[in-house]
Amino acid sequence: MENKQPFIRIRKKDDRPLWQQILIKVIAIIIALIISALFINLITKLNPIKVYESMFRGAFSTTRRIWITIRDTALLLSIAVALTPAFKLKFWNTGAEGQILVGGLATAAMMIYFGDKLPSAVILICSMVLSALAGALWGFLPALFKAKYNTNETLFTLMMNYVGIQLVEFFVDVWDKKQSHSVGVINPNTQAGWFPSVFGQQYILNIIIVAAVTIFVFVYLRYSKHGYEVAVTGESENTARYTGINVPGVIIRTMLISGAICGLAGFTEVAGISHTISTKTSGGRGFTAIIVTWLAKLNPIIMVIYSFLIVFLDKGAIQIASDFNLNEYASKIITGILLFCILASEFFTNYEIVFRHKEEH
Amino acid sequence: MDNNCAVQLTNITKSFGPVVANENVSFDIRKHEVLALLGENGSGKTTIMNMLAGIYYPDSGEIYVNGNLVSIKDPKDAYALGIGMIHQHYKLIDVFSALENIVLGLKAEGKKDLSMAREKVSEICSKYGFEMDLDMKVYDMTVSQKQTLEIIKVLYRGADILILDEPTAVLTPQETARLFNILRNMRDDGKAIVIITHKLNEVMEISDRVTILRKGQYIGTVNTAETNPQQLTEMMVGEKITLDIKRDLVEEKNLRLEVKNLTVINNENKRVVDDVTFNLYSGEVLGIAGISGSGQKELLEAIMGLQKCEPGSSVVYYSTAHGVHELVGLSTQEIIEHGLHLAFVPEDRLGMGLVGNMxxxxxxxxxxxxxxxxxxxxxxxxxxxxxxxxxxxxxxxxxxxxxxxxxxxxxxxxxxxxxxxxNKPTVLMTAYAVRGLDINTSYAIYNLLNEQKKRGVAVVYVGEDLDVLLALSDRIMVLCNGKVNGILDGRTANKEEVGLLMTHLKEGE
Incomplete structure (x- = not known):
């Protein structure tokens, strides 16, 4: 007994070539699909291949569905991109939900109060600016307290979500004319403040806005002096001070940007997609985006892939639910298994497992 | 195998990812002797000893303790085999007393009956000559006392094989001498002792045999009595190098920094820099000595605008190109924006001076x-x-x-x-510029500093190795508890003198 090596040991391995890293991810997805297949088969006795087919249909079966998939991918991407500067600063912004909501709220207010007073284009531009400002304010408050009093930003931003939700709740009540506990579609006839169709497509403007924001963040972080300050401060506050960087200033500035982009996502959601406001407007995307940002290791370009993957899974889950009469939660388990496997595969990217050599003792 | 052999390591290999820390290393550790494990930083000395202490597990190779093949999976196994290691970073609980730290983590019998433990500890202390107040809290202890406590802790657990990782790195000459006496007592009692080090003079002073590692490889073992520092250096570095620091005298000196009554109070309300006054001239290396945490870091940071100075503090910067500036009250950003040529090499390289991921x-x-x-x-x-x-x-x-x-x-x-x-600095301040560096790079740095000095730069060198401080500095300023405890001529001062100033604050200052 005394002479036995430990049965398994974990060894650090941080020099895997790119093809191995990709291979590990692919294997993780395959394993997830197998586990999900077993799960589906055990619980529902359905043929897993058919279920996967159905998932695929959910996202791609019609042109309209493809557009909706792209639209939702873009929306999720814009939030993930919004979180990126903050995360690069190691400022854990968990308040995207709230920032989206107040952005959406500003847009809805513009549409409701000025819907018959101003031309649609003016409403759009004003909504855009106001929603960005509202989101920026929601980002600014926790940043200010972090910079001044070193409060915990994770809790602060999280709590700001609830303030945002309550605000929306309040205004829904104010704007609700039919006692239906919802605002309903705003300006359904005039479509004032709605995104116009571009080239005959309803969601082109959404995509243009998100693409612009993504490129902006990518360039900002990589090539601007501000982005450099974010990178240095995020790595080490001491180095930032040593270099003469105004650390509180960088924290506040970065959160203004992060919050503003989240606010814009709220604007896109309300003016470009749902044309209404409710506490469900953000739809948990503020949290899902954290996973996207993290999986993509803060690279806005890789985020496109992960945003798409998650939206695809989501659409698939809904489709399965309706096709096979399953509870939607059962199908969401597939999403859960997949995300879990991808996250767990990170471990195998960084470490390897060594088993005891058989021939010894 | 002769029964004097406490530990035998055979063909030990250990790698971390692509880095091979030890490759086929074999040597033995004997009872009744002090073995010095010599090698540069990164040569794998600590890694191989960590495998004895149960911190790492070897990829391949065998370890024999007292002639038996063993497998050391964790530190508990190591203790059971009588192996104790004193790490560079002490593992003590600050709010506990010495005695509590000693019995911490042991099975109930030792813990419940503190008086029995106390007796046993006192016995160990008197046997080997430790001086330790067992009721003292760790947060009140000096570095040297903490180290003593770590050694007692290991002995209390019945260690016969003691491994000390760079034990003198943080000690003054006087404390080092005391430690060496204790090590000799333990050796004479039959213990096997390993000290991991890269300081040659200590190897010559304390060890019986020297085992040399280089880049993870075993180079050889020699009897200390039959070798000399030059030979050891060659084995350690792998080539002949000269160990001289060339100290030129620069005649022309101009005032560059005039520091007056500089005081910094940290957030624990302690005067970490206490009324420091000195001048710094071009063409000189001003060495700053002091036990670690005597205010060296804060002093340099205060000059750079990184610490808040108390009212009355003054640092005047003189330069031919930029005129005269009062630095206190300027932020780092302003210092940089004014184009003042103050260069600063901080102690924490990747945490302050550089960004590791860039x-x-x-x-x-x-x-x-x-x-x-x-x-x-x-x-x-x-x-x-x-x-x-x-x-x-x-x-x-x-x-x-x-x-x-x-x-x-x-x-x-x-x-x-x-x-x-x-950036062609006027003033160049360095904190622990060679800490953790190999010999060749260290000498390259000394040469760079001397070159700067010859160009008329005012150089500040905060150091811990007194031999180097004495060889490099034109003047040595000794800090003690944040106060200037004397400024000596680097060419005439000796180690004992500096060591005393480091620990004993002069009266009436």
């Missing part, structure tokens, strides 16, 4: 990224500077964008020092 270009840019018009960075100039530094200082890096944290400590320091002297 490459050479971006790190060279660190203090000048604001230059150039527009909101975007201008990387061309820093890129050229990085190329120049890489060539002039022979920085080993695959390319200029390769993250610095993946480079060796020596290369990291070359980038930092290279960047700081590239």
């Amino acid at each position: 490459g050479m270009t971006d790190n060279v840019m660190l203090k000048r990224y604001r230059k150039g018009p527009g909101p975007f960075l201008h990387r061309e100039q820093p890129h050229q500077t990085a190329v120049k530094i890489k060539e002039e200082l022979d920085v080993q890096t695959p390319d200029l964008e390769y993250p610095l944290r993946k480079l060796s400590g020596g290369n990291v320091q070359k980038v930092l020092v290279g960047r700081e002297i590239n």
Whole structure:
């Protein structure tokens, strides 16, 4: 007994070539699909291949569905991109939900109060600016307290979500004319403040806005002096001070940007997609985006892939639910298994497992 | 196998990812002797001893303790075999007393009956000559007392094989002498002792045999009585090198910094820099000595505008090119914006002086990224500077964008020092500039500092190795509890004198 090596040991391995890293991810997805297949088969006795087919249909079966998939991918991407500067600063912004909501709220207010007073284009531009400002304010408050009093930003931003939700709740009540506990579609006839169709497509403007924001963040972080300050401060506050960087200033500035982009996502959601406001407007995307940002290791370009993957899974889950009469939660388990496997595969990217050599003792 | 052999290591190999820390290393540790494990930083000395202490597990190879093949899976196994290691970073609980720390983690019998434990500990203390107040809290202890406590703790657990990792790195000459006496007592009692070190004079003084490692490989073992520092250095480095620091006298001296009544109070309300007054001249190296935490770090940071100075503090900067400036009250940013040529090599290289995840270009840019018009960075100039530094200082890096944290400590320091002297400083301040570096790089740094001095730069060198301080400095300022406890002539001062000033505050100062 005394002479036995430990049965398994974990060894650090941080020099895997790119093809191995990709291979590990692919294997993780395959394993997830197998586990999900077993799960589906055990619980529902359905043929897993058919279920996967159905998932695929959910996202791609019609042109309209493809557009909706792209639209939702873009929306999720814009939030993930919004979180990126903050995360690069190691400022854990968990308040995207709230920032989206107040952005959406500003847009809805513009549409409701000025819907018959101003031309649609003016409403759009004003909504855009106001929603960005509202989101920026929601980002600014926790940043200010972090910079001044070193409060915990994770809790602060999280709590700001609830303030945002309550605000929306309040205004829904104010704007609700039919006692239906919802605002309903705003300006359904005039479509004032709605995104116009571009080239005959309803969601082109959404995509243009998100693409612009993504490129902006990518360039900002990589090539601007501000982005450099974010990178240095995020790595080490001491180095930032040593270099003469105004650390509180960088924290506040970065959160203004992060919050503003989240606010814009709220604007896109309300003016470009749902044309209404409710506490469900953000739809948990503020949290899902954290996973996207993290999986993509803060690279806005890789985020496109992960945003798409998650939206695809989501659409698939809904489709399965309706096709096979399953509870939607059962199908969401597939999403859960997949995300879990991808996250767990990170471990195998960084470490390897060594088993005891058989021939010894 | 003769029964004097306490531990035998056979063909031990251990790698961390692509880095091979130990490759087929074999040697033995004997009872009744002090074995010095000598090697440069990164030669694998600590790694191999960590495998004895149960921190790591070897990839291959065998360990015999007292002739039996053993498998040490965790520190508990190591204790059971009588192996105890005193790590460089002490593992003590601050709010506990010495005695509580000693019995901590042991089975109930020792814990419940503190008086029995006390008796046993006192016995150990008197046997080997430790002086320790068992009721003293760890937070009240000096570094040397903490180390003593660690040794007692290991002995209390019945260790016969003691491993000390760089035990003298933080001690004054007097404390070192006391430690060595204790080590000799333990050796005479039949214990096997290993000290991991890279200081040759200590190897010669305390050890019976020396085992040398280089780049993870076993180089050889020699009897201390039959060797000399020159031979050991050659074995350690793998080539002949001269161990002289050339100290030239620069005749022309101009006042560069006039520090007056500088006081810094930290957030624990302690006067970490206490009424410090001194002058700094061009063409000199001012060495700053002191046990660690005597205010060295805060003093340099205060001059750089990184610490809040108390009212009455004054640091006046004189330069031929930029005139006279009062630095107290200026922020680091303002110092940089005014173009004042103060260069600073901080103690924490990757945590303060550089960004570990960035490459050479971006790190060279660190203090000048604001230059150039527009909101975007201008990387061309820093890129050229990085190329120049890489060539002039022979920085080993695959390319200029390769993250610095993946480079060796020596290369990291070359980038930092290279960047700081590239700006043609008037004042160059360095804190522990050679800590953790190999011998060749250390001497390269000493030469760089001396070159700067000859060019008329005022150089501050905060150091811990007194031999180097005495060989390099024109003047030595000794700090004790944040106060200046004397300024000596570097050419005439001796080690004992400096050591005393480090620990005993002069009366009436």
